[in-house]
Amino acid sequence: MPTESPIVLPVSANELQSVLAQVEAILTQAADAVVAVPASERTIESTLFKLQEAQSKAAALQTVCTFPSLVHLDKSVRDASNEAKKALQQAWSRLHSRRDVYDVLKALDNGSTTYDPATARLLEATLKLFERNGSGLTAEKQQRLMELRAEIGRLELEFQKGLNEDTSEVLLTRAELEGCMDSWIDGLGTTTSTAPDGSSTVLYKVTMKTPDILNVTKNASLPSTRKRISVSYRQVCGRGNGEIIEQLIKRRYDAAQLLGYPNHAAYQLDINMAKNVETVKAFLDNILGSIKGKLESDKQVLLALKKKEYETRGWANEFDGRLYTWDVKYYQEMLFREQYAVDHTALQVYFPLDYVREQILGVYSKIFGLRFQQIPGKYWADDVMLFAVYDQHAQNEAETSGHPVDPEKFKIGHFYMDLHPRAGKYAHQCVVPLRPSFVESEEHHQVLPIAVNVGNLSRGTASNPAMLKHAEVRTFFHEFGHVCHALSNKCRFSIFNFSWSAVPYPTKLAMDFLEVPSIMLENWLWEPEVLKRLSKHYKTGEVLPDDIIQALVRTRKVSAGLNFTQQIAMTAIDQKLHTLNPYEDKRSVPEIWKEMYEDIVGISGEEGEGVNQVAQWYHFAMGGYDACYYVYAWSEMHAHDLYTRFKAPAGSSEPSRALDSKLGREYWEKILVPGATIDALELLKDFLGREPTPDAFQRYLTEP
Template sequence: MSESPIQLPTTVQELNEITVRAQDILRSSGENLVGIPPAERTIQNTLLKLQEDQSHAAALQTLCTFPAMVHLDKDVREAATEAKKSLQKAWSALFSRRDLYAILRQLEQDSATVAKLNAEPETKRLLGHTLRLFERHGAGLSESDQQKLIQVRSEISSLELDFQKALNEDTTDILLTADELEGCTEAWKSGLARMEKDGRNYYRVTMKTPDILNVSRNASLPETRKRVAVTYRQVCVTTNSPILDRLIQLRHEAAILLGYKSHAHYQLDINMAKQPETVDEFLNDIMSSISDKLEDDKKELLELKRQEYETRGWSNQFDGILHSWDVKYYQEILFKKKYAVDNSLIQEYFELEHVRDQIMGVYSKIFQLRFEQIPGKYWADDVTLFAVYDQKAQDEAGEDAKRDPSAFKIGYFYLDLFPRPGKYSHQCVVPLRPSFVVSQTGERLLPVAVNVGNLSRPTADRPALLKHSEANTFFHEFGHVCHAMSSKARYSIFNFSWSVVPYPTSLAMDFLEVPSIMLENWLWEPTVLKRLGRHYKSGDNLPDELIKSLVKTRKVLKGLLFSQQLAITAIDLKVHSIDPNSREQSIAQLWKEMSESIVGVKLEDGPNVNPACQLYHIAMGYDAGYYVYAWSEMHAHDLYTRFRNTPESETKALDEALGREYWEKVLVPGATLEPIELLRSFLGREPNQQAFQRYLTEP
């Protein structure tokens, strides 16, 4: 038996039994609280007991919900999807109880209780967040309106999971010949499945991220790139388009019931931004800053397209239009021609296991942690498990630490990095178990997380190799892992988390990405790139000249690429800010119209094309929340000024004291403090946009 803190069920029956146990904890928790005579009610046996019961249920729920994303058995995945629906209903039922809400509200009216809460800020904050959860579940509404809200929310939860499931289970692929894949590397093609049809040999190209990226960046025939782009934009449209229409309608109805103008107003009310109007102003400022650069970027790519068409004798086919399937392809050509950066060559220096170990080395240095791999077999053969230790605390303990090194263990994380059928097909970090202090023993239950990735698999003749962008994503996600490991909060509600789990948390969505986006800066530091880059055959380090060239590409096409992100942000915010009954266009039409207007790149056409249907975010808690990436990047650049005060200054990226300060002031508090307080604490001043604006506008 391995040390694994999580043992996923192997059968549907086992999974269902765990689901019932978690539901029973939540159900009995409410009943027990109501059963306490009014004169005997205290903070401990009401608020704190309710929170601890939720914590235990949250620690259990992973076993019956996470399998939906990764389990090898399709029946178990489907059962896990249904289990998540059941548990979302169980949590919603708990926070919909008007009797519990009334009991907790009474805590605010007792002077002795208020005095005690004032002396315990974290517990006082817990009461505020718990009451807010009840209110956002309609406990303050009339009974009839609350019942309507419960019905609407139940349907929303079910539809969101159906949307995700359709994408996870999708097996769409297309058959392409070697000629059609001209320009793509042999190394990538060697990892593709093959088949013979009508006497011709074909490669089977999936609609998963590694395949889409390889085609979009390298396939020199525009028709091939177009076919893949259009096919991807048709994935799950038949299933997810009606789901999305219904979701947006129901979200609006729920927001109106709760007294909000729109779903966007409801979502942002508990975030840093507070209201959509603030985000609109923010987006307009960014678009104004990058507008000239956007136009220059498009002209530069279009000129490269014209030159290639002329060179290849296709001049009569040149349409003077930049299509969506042109962008990444001509970006690669630009990197090679202008910056001497060949991403296929650079990829040979980023062997996955070496990159993984070096990334852990960087994080262990700057945060003063230690990572130890735990051998064992987990839910898939290529999943690995690591324990995390607070090396700084262990060093400070001196000889005492040698007697019990396990006392300095602060958490566990898994790496599940490669695609497989039925698995969640993007990148994310899932909190598998929150951290909290068990009241009966005073011991802390350690957090557990998993980095779910979809990186390029090894092939028969070479190991798994990462593009720099994939290494950057890995580094970003590992920042989330460390955030999850850092909690010293007494209560689980203040842990790192996000909406992929059914239990309630309170970390603001527009702060969630800030710490990891800040840490992406490390993947552009020459000292860090030197550590990560080692040729998988020769063992040579990434050459200094190649590092310099790569670093120069960081802002290349930033106007165009950032505007594409902002277009999705604007679309997401618009569809969730207006009454869907007043919207004349379909979501697909609105997406095309707004994106082409904002970016100026021609999108895919054709039957059943709808980019919203492949956007996991819109059904995974980022609805009216896609803005968090740009918003977080603003704060991330501001935070990074502590590591690089001016563009010319020597980097402090590997400064242990500064890195540990970041850990202690930004990551460790979690949601026990407001995000603005965390930013002020580390910056020593009020946050501002200056560093972000420099990043957007300076060469």
């Protein structure tokens, strides 16, 4: 039976190279064509629009070159993809460094008010790209900038490759894994250690991938086990990626200086909602001031639990009155169990992955008016799934006319799900836009967008299905919000689509708005009605009981002061490393991390040979989050504001509007569909019906 797959990954490095050559040729030929237009015939249509359409076609093709680095089963293709991404980054950089093309487009920017708002926005965004690639610099400085950009791209990909290809593991006995779920332990790889006397011991292989790290840090009752895993994780790629980080900081600083910015953070923030470093600093200081009391209270609660456990287990002599990073998640889980009757590990039985996935699609279908149809087939890995997405709301409206309707006319895109870890695969959670939406003028049709949800959720075992913790369900729900954002766009040009730098083509979507829609949707995972819908005991079929739901909802703010402070500490470190002068500040990255983290959070971190906390931090090294880690807290602020329209008023008997299809559709149309065709602030104002405020976020931070 034939199958439909809108994206077919290359089977060899040679095939990948062929597509790379096509993409490079499209960009070069488009730039040459713009310059070749006679001066008297240079119009927006003959230059800017033609260039943008060519970039959209190149963006649609580039997936074959770049995406395999994250997921391909063949290491040779992954390696070739990493090299291809370097080449594409340079190709896009070369395009936007073309001074002759810039001069043609700049001449169109004559201050005329005759351009419609969409055209004016496109021209402004395009000129900004050229200027950020040095087209306004001297030829000598621009050449140096291009060299730096190439070096930065190479370093970022080397960082990613190091983590993706890492196979580090720690061997532990079952006794050392005391407290962890048997079903998880049974799913680990094993080896056997033979003692001199001939006796053998089974050793379990704990990888440095997210599911294993979380299982140990949350559940392993022996401090020595948690510490060993925590330190080992911080040593992953510590030397190689540590050196890359030091070089990245310098090269980013150098590039920013060439462009006239004081530092890399200033360069990054210039095109974001926040605009400057000072705004971000004030924002972070305000949060820290608001939650200072909660931070200290949260730490004392966890410390009391630690002291009690040490006394109960006969370890009183080892209690030193301090919290360590490997204590936090473990004692938070203990707090949930003992004071809130919530055992996150035990709750997994109510969240079997297959059922959760089906229900998440159902919730999004209801609130946004969509329909998801799975397309059976074999894709780049056996467990990858493909879905077509239809605008059911629009189809329903069309059907009211009484005329026959072709459902295919309401297809809005496709998405894949690649949810489980495997060797060589990207080791975190993300959504990658595989193809942007744009108008193909020659064929007169809208090219539909494609996205993929790349996850690292635990697999099932021979005896049990894959099951998720509530936090994993929340992450899954969040990431699917990005999928919907990517598929909602119907833009004429790719530059206005949802995107992030897993793909090299540029877009105008502000980095500090990118996370807002999905973080807002995380609120659904604290709504009793939604929790009931998503839960189903994998054996009995029972939904999550009401009393457990109520207890789970009460845990939302447990340790919120500590959790937010940890996030803000990482944000402050990110800002510090991207604002300092790396040639004057001689401290190492681990030294700066230790000093700032312990000063802000007041918890001791990992130490030892090869420990480097930034060496595993994708956000710092790549993905466009460099100097932009603040976007998560910033997005929380706007997300809480947006959610005021869905949340039942305080003290009201009115039900939540979380599953209100009319309001959900309004959110789809006003927040998601426009993409970057409208400034993020205007999108917020349109949906809220007022200016955005931090009031709801402040209440969340400070109220019990």
